[in-house]
Amino acid sequence: MVTTTFKLNNGLEMPAVGLGTWQSKAGEVQTAVSYALQNGYKLVDGAYCYANEDEVGEGLKEAFAAGVKREDVFVVTKVWATYNTRVEEGLDKSLKSLGLDYVDLLLVHWPVLLNPNGNHDKFPTLPNGKRDVIFDYNHVDGWKQMEAVLKTGKTKAIGVSNYSKKYLEQLIPHATVVPAVNQIENHPSLPQQEIVDFCREHNIHVMAYSPLGSTGSPLMSAEPVIKIAEKKGVSPGTVLLSYHVSRGSTVLAKSVTPTRIKANLEIVALDDEDLKLLNAYSDDLASKGELKRYVYPPFGIDFGFPDKS
Numbered sequence: 001m002v003t004t005t006f007k008l009n010n011g012l013e014m015p016a017v018g019l020g021t022w023q024s025k026a027g028e029v030q031t032a033v034s035y036a037l038q039n040g041y042k043l044v045d046g047a048y049c050y051a052n053e054d055e056v057g058e059g060l061k062e063a064f065a066a067g068v069k070r071e072d073v074f075v076v077t078k079v080w081a082t083y084n085t086r087v088e089e090g091l092d093k094s095l096k097s098l099g100l101d102y103v104d105l106l107l108v109h110w111p112v113l114l115n116p117n118g119n120h121d122k123f124p125t126l127p128n129g130k131r132d133v134i135f136d137y138n139h140v141d142g143w144k145q146m147e148a149v150l151k152t153g154k155t156k157a158i159g160v161s162n163y164s165k166k167y168l169e170q171l172i173p174h175a176t177v178v179p180a181v182n183q184i185e186n187h188p189s190l191p192q193q194e195i196v197d198f199c200r201e202h203n204i205h206v207m208a209y210s211p212l213g214s215t216g217s218p219l220m221s222a223e224p225v226i227k228i229a230e231k232k233g234v235s236p237g238t239v240l241l242s243y244h245v246s247r248g249s250t251v252l253a254k255s256v257t258p259t260r261i262k263a264n265l266e267i268v269a270l271d272d273e274d275l276k277l278l279n280a281y282s283d284d285l286a287s288k289g290e291l292k293r294y295v296y297p298p299f300g301i302d303f304g305f306p307d308k309s
């Protein structure tokens with residue numbers, strides 16, 4: 001049987017599959033969220049920085065009006081980098097847009113501070129065009145704010161995103177609350193096994209993002225993915241999404257296309273032979289130095305990922 005939920009380290013149940021909303025256009029995301037929730041999705045992943053939370057909120061409202069219950073939906077949002085010293089203010093903005101009085105999970109989007117008093121609310125820049133990063137920021141201080149916000153009840157759980165093993169090792173000795181989740185880019189072209197293993201050891205649940213290779217879903221045509229899909233009589237997308245559930249992770253797939261939204265809910269059990277094939281593909285890329293990271297914004301910071309350090 002295929003797992004449909006995972007238990008977090010605070011006892012909360014998190015669905016195994018969720019709808020992503022990054023780059024979902026305002027005009028499309030309301031329908032996508034509403035459609036997904038009325039067709040079996042139980043988790044929606046958003047962020048203040050996606051600049052579409054008003055519309056995500058409209059989608060939630062539409063689904064609730066159609067009978068979906070708030071308590072049956074796991075809503076995730078993220079504190080953007082300009083708000084890492086103002087976590088509660090950032091969360092309040094998201095809650096207002098979403099039309100909710102709590103989210104289920106709040107994540108630190110990236111462990112970096114962008115100038116909160118800079119020339120833009122989300123992407124402040126310097127005169128030379130580079131991101132206005134505050135370099136002497138310590139991400140452990142941001143986590144203390146996350147712990148404080150957890151006590152307000154405005155979020156049921158707190159976690160991190162884009163944390164390498166190195167950053168988690170810096171954080172954990174100072175954490176009163178161990179992050180419930182680390183949301184990271186993850187797929188056979190970037191398995192990040194060292195982070196996945198470290199998270200498992202510390203009871204931190206992994207949420208896998210960009211499972212299809214992000215924009216345009218390039219991983220759908222990877223050879224072993226097609227081979228396994230043919231063998232099992234499922235789509236390549238199902239193989240890519242099932243890979244994470246087999247590894248014990250929650251997976252997020254973004255789509256604004258109803259047929260794809262529905263198709264992405266199909267998760268199958270991958271057997272040892274399938275996983276061996278996908279792992280061999282990852283190992284081969286690693287040995288050739290060809291691992292592929294699709295999401296690496298130009299912060300100009302070393303986040304401690306071995307493929308980027």
Ligand SMILES: NC(=O)C1=CN([C@@H]2O[C@H](COP(=O)(O)OP(=O)(O)OC[C@H]3O[C@@H](n4cnc5c(N)ncnc54)[C@H](OP(=O)(O)O)[C@@H]3O)[C@@H](O)[C@H]2O)C=CC1
Nearest residue numbers: 020021022209210211212213214216217253254255256257
């Ligand atoms: N914490 C973080 O920093 C990050 C978090 N995320 C989260 O993870 C989510 C998923 O990652 P994302 O980078 O969006 O990329 P995905 O890997 O989910 O790929 C999305 C792309 O695949 C297409 N697609 C979706 N389903 C199918 C299908 N069944 N067949 C063919 N094409 C398909 C979509 O097109 P279309 O929509 O047109 O159907 C879109 O172009 C994000 O939306 C976001 O919520 C992502 C990146 C970073």
Ligand SMILES: O=C[C@H](O)[C@@H](O)[C@@H](O)[C@H](O)C(=O)O
Nearest residue numbers: 022047049050295296297298
């Ligand atoms: O969640 C998705 C990604 O992290 C996205 O939020 C960033 O890539 C952002 O657009 C940026 O440019 O820094």
